[in-house]
Amino acid sequence: MKTQSLHKRESQLANSKRQLEILSNGIFQNGELPTFKDKIAETNQFPLKAKKLEILQINVGYMCNQVCEHCHVDAGPDRQEIMTKETMQQCLEVIKNTGAHTLDLTGGAPEMNPNFRWFVEEAAKAGIKDFIVRSNLTIIRANKKYHDLPEFFKKHNVHVVSSMPHWTRGKTDKQRGDGVFDKSIQALKDLNAVGYGKDGSDLRLDLVYNPSGAFLPGDQASMEKDFKKALLEDFGIHFHNLFAITNLPISRFLDYLIASENYEDYMYALVEAYNPSAVAHVMCTNTISVSWDGYLYDCDFNQMLQLPVNSKAKHISEYNEALLEGRNIVISQHCYGCTAGAGSSCQGTVA
Numbered sequence: 012m013k014t015q016s017l018h019k020r021e022s023q024l025a026n027s028k029r030q031l032e033i034l035s036n037g038i039f040q041n042g043e044l045p046t047f048k049d050k051i052a053e054t055n056q057f058p059l060k061a062k063k064l065e066i067l068q069i070n071v072g073y074m075c076n077q078v079c080e081h082c083h084v085d086a087g088p089d090r091q092e093i094m095t096k097e098t099m100q101q102c103l104e105v106i107k108n109t110g111a112h113t114l115d116l117t118g119g120a121p122e123m124n125p126n127f128r129w130f131v132e133e134a135a136k137a138g139i140k141d142f143i144v145r146s147n148l149t150i151i152r153a154n155k156k157y158h159d160l161p162e163f164f165k166k167h168n169v170h171v172v173s174s175m176p177h178w179t180r181g182k183t184d185k186q187r188g189d190g191v192f193d194k195s196i197q198a199l200k201d202l203n204a205v206g207y208g209k210d211g212s213d214l215r216l217d218l219v220y221n222p223s224g225a226f227l228p229g230d231q232a233s234m235e236k237d238f239k240k241a242l243l244e245d246f247g248i249h250f251h252n253l254f255a256i257t258n259l260p261i262s263r264f265l266d267y268l269i270a271s272e273n274y275e276d277y278m279y280a281l282v283e284a285y286n287p288s289a290v291a292h293v294m295c296t297n298t299i300s301v302s303w304d305g306y307l308y309d310c311d312f313n314q315m316l317q318l319p320v321n322s323k324a325k326h327i328s329e330y331n332e333a334l335l336e337g338r339n340i341v342i343s344q345h346c347y348g349c350t351a352g353a354g355s356s357c358q359g360t361v362a
């Protein structure tokens with residue numbers, strides 16, 4: 012059966028409060044497993060504090076041409092939350108003045124925002140060192156109007172980061188939908204054709220792997236080798252790095268865990284794999300996430316759980332790096348996903 016967003020299904024989990032209740036109750040309430048707060052307190056890492064801002068991550072909308080099984084955004088074609096040009100203008104003011112070295116545009120499919128190209132053109136002028144767009148690849152092949160995206164990305168020296176859960180059709184389509192693999196391969200070829208992903212090329216193309224079930228990712232470096240070999244041999248495709256990301260137990264992945272009766276086992280696995288040395292490097296310590304309506308969050312996951320930043324500056328219009336630095340980060344049990352094994356962030360492992 013085709014996946015639908017939790018919102019479309021009118022699932023209880025479409026409400027972030029319900030997700031937070033699940034993450035706070037049961038095995039965490041009865042003491043079977045320690046809360047994340049108690050766990051990090053064991054090594055004197057509570058409260059978790061933000062350090063200097065390095066990455067500004069902007070979510071320009073939850074609309075997407077795909078409806079992947081494990082999406083933490085609960086994105087899909089039915090989602091109407093889209094950043095307006097006015098909010099983009101406010102973001103641009105911040106982008107011009109920020110000390111952050113990385114700008115990271117995400118969604119949904121960010122390209123579906125009607126003002127996406129204008130925003131990229133304006134943002135690129137700010138000359139931020141690393142300008143990332145998280146593209147789901149299939150959008151490039153979804154409609155003629157997107158076919159020139161590789162050239163557009165090249166023109167603005169955008170660093171493309173794309174999900175690719177496996178090098179085989181079966182595993183990719185199972186997680187991301189029928190036909191996604193073939194379109195993704197074609198899109199990668201299109202990106203390679205304009206120079207992305209080649210050895211020595213400044214046009215950065217990285218792929219993101221996330222597990223297709225209730226298990227943690229394997230070793231990032233060895234998976235990268237396997238992906239490179241398979242994609243080159245089977246399709247002649249080149250890319251730079253592979254980021255291995257742990258699925259966090261929120262939104263559609265939480266729904267999947269509960270429906271498949273894997274929720275408790277998965278939380279046990281995350282807690283067992285807890286790595287105290289990953290805590291200092293979780294992405295919220297150097298990132299601010301901006302939602303489609305301009306509100307500020309510690310990360311994209313907290314955005315989806317509607318857990319706003321613990322700061323007087325709550326909206327992009329009130330943005331103040333000095334105020335945000337040193338804030339206490341808002342945590343819950345989903346944070347175990349960032350500290351399992353080698354740790355996990357939008358840039359892959361952290362420890």
Ligand code: SF4
Pocket residue numbers: 075076077078079081082083084085086087118119120147174
């Ligand atoms: S492509 Fe990304 S944003 Fe869209 S449904 Fe899949 S995981 Fe979610």
Ligand code: SF4
Pocket residue numbers: 293294295296309310311312313340341342343345346347349
């Ligand atoms: S989920 Fe967000 S707040 Fe929690 S540790 Fe990860 S990045 Fe930080």
